[in-house]
Amino acid sequence: MAEHEHVRVAVIGSGFGGLGAAVRLRREGITDFVVLERAGGVGGTWRDNSYPGCACDVPSHLYSFSFAPNPDWPRSFSGQEHIRAYLERVTDTFGLRPHLRFNAEVKRMTWDAERLRWDIETTGGNWSADVVVSATGPLSEPKLPDVPGLDTFPGKVFHSARWDHDYDLRGKRVAVIGTGASAIQIVPSVQKQVEKLTLFQRTPAWVLPRMDRPIGAAERAVHRALPFTTKLRRGLLWGIRELQVQAFTKHPGELGFVEQLAKRNMARAVKDPALRAKLTPDYRIGCKRILLSSTYYPALAQPNVDVVASGLTEVRGSTLVAADGSEAEVDAIVFSTGFHVTDMPIAERVVGPEGKTLADVWSGGMQALRGASAAGFPNWMTIIGPNTGLGNSSMILMIESQLNYMADYLRQLDVLGGRVALDARPSAVRAWNHRVQERMKRTVWNTGGCTSWYLDASGRNTTVWPGTTAEFRRATRRVDLAEYAVLRAADARPGTGAENAEVAA
Secondary structure, three states: OOOOEEEEEEEEOOOHHHHHHHHHHHHOOOOOEEEEOOOOOOOOHHHHOOOOOOEOOOOOOOOOOOOOOOOOOOEOOOEHHHHHHHHHHHHHHOOOHHHEEOOOOEEEEEEEOOOOEEEEEEOOEEEEEEEEEEOOOOOOOEOOOOOOOHHHOOOEEEEHHHOOOOOOOOOOEEEEEOOOOOHHHHHHHHOOOOOEEEEEOOOOOOEEOOOOOEOOHHHHHHHHHOHHHHHHHHHHHHHHHHHHHHHHHOOHHHHHHHHHHHHHHHHHHOOOHHHHHHHOOOOOOOOOOOEEOOOHHHHHOOOOEEEEOOOEEEEEOOEEEEOOOOEEEOOEEEEOOOEOOOOOHHHHHEEOOOOOEHHHHOOOOOOOEOOOEOOOOOOEEEOOOOOOEOOOOOHHHHHHHHHHHHHHHHHHHHHHOOOEEEEEOHHHHHHHHHHHHHHHOOOHHHHOOOOOOOEOOOOOEOOEOOOOHHHHHHHOOOOOHHHEEEEEEOOOOOOOOOOEEEEOO
16 A cells, blocks of 8 residues: 555545534544545535435434524525535635545445554545544435447436536426435426426325525524524424434324325325326335425326326437336436435445455445444444434434444543454344344335335345434443454554454453
8 A cells, every 4th residue: 555644534525424523532632644536525415415406304403513503594404505505614614625635435344353443445534543424325326227229318317416507498308217315305396497307206295385494584594593593493303303203213103193294285286086096105105214395295186297106217319218108208217216224335335354355244234333343343333324213303313322332432442452342243243233123024124015225135234223312322321342353453553463453342
């Protein structure tokens, strides 16, 4: 490996997880760290996703750090530009810019078992680190379906997370592939501009009204003058969602009432019985993520929109062919087909002491101790790891819990002293994963009768946390050294031939 800079901690990614980790490191008195970012600016998914209508479906005051409240959110549900601006302010407020290394995409990180460190190769130089905190996030790598004939399409093709702002959709015949959280924002945003919009819907979504509104100047002034009101608002938003968790995790039958609300929402906007039939799901609400929009159904009811209740199976020149045989002539294709969530690409670039990649180890399904540590990969942690996702609340709550765990992990290394590393015991990872999967059996995500991006190729839910955020906070408050093997370097100087010793915790 070429010359490199050594740091105590290397953070990968500068979205909410990476910036949150950087802030927490500084608050813990740790300044010997870098944040390696593949792009030229911070923001993660809120930098990459800039498609028309892009916004968050979690209330603004809950979708922000507890340690960096923002009294000036302009709307109850903020748009992409406001969230990215918030992350820029967090970067400046907490003095993170000296730690940022832009245009430094991680190509490979390899564990050096002799020196007990990670060697990291990036497009912007090489580093080594005692500890790696991977915060690349599950919504970072767009997923494109393998559609026969797509390479013959003469028009424009792009994914929603790689929106081509130089391409003018006005007057074009446009196909949107997918009906997830991005599609329901894109469709109403472009419907009025295009000549014809064809929505290829493999599976309809449950959609509830989006109770969005501007937050007035007087309201924002109160939050600035009385900071406790911002905390109170956040607490109320959090508490309401905590009370909803049991319906998702233990009593899915209770969600029937919510289904009726969703059906009424559809009926108000869609008068055509045939279109309503296409848009009505046949699975329990909550099995897939519940979507929020007050404009999606009205847009679908417009005369220049056609809903194809079937997935795209083939492209023949400019003709798109659905599984039901229907065809559509289009000028542009927008894929809103999600991301590599259960097969995170970063895992292919993490190489453990035996030469196996994390992707190799996770080939049968992702699993990590308390959502953070993978067995066989010492001093490597992930933020928003396996089974830390949420179906009804803010991921920032889960991120902050994992930051607590990260902070205590580093404290434990300090207490142990010397050249030391922690490696999650396989038995501990298995035990944690078994408890999670046993709880998952009763949840709506596993019993609701749908196929979702929460499930991996074998049908196992490796994505969502089957409990409250408070439960996860308690589970990640402290590192239990009994769940780790402690690795020490007897003499890590090159050429000594000394080997690492494993010390029982």
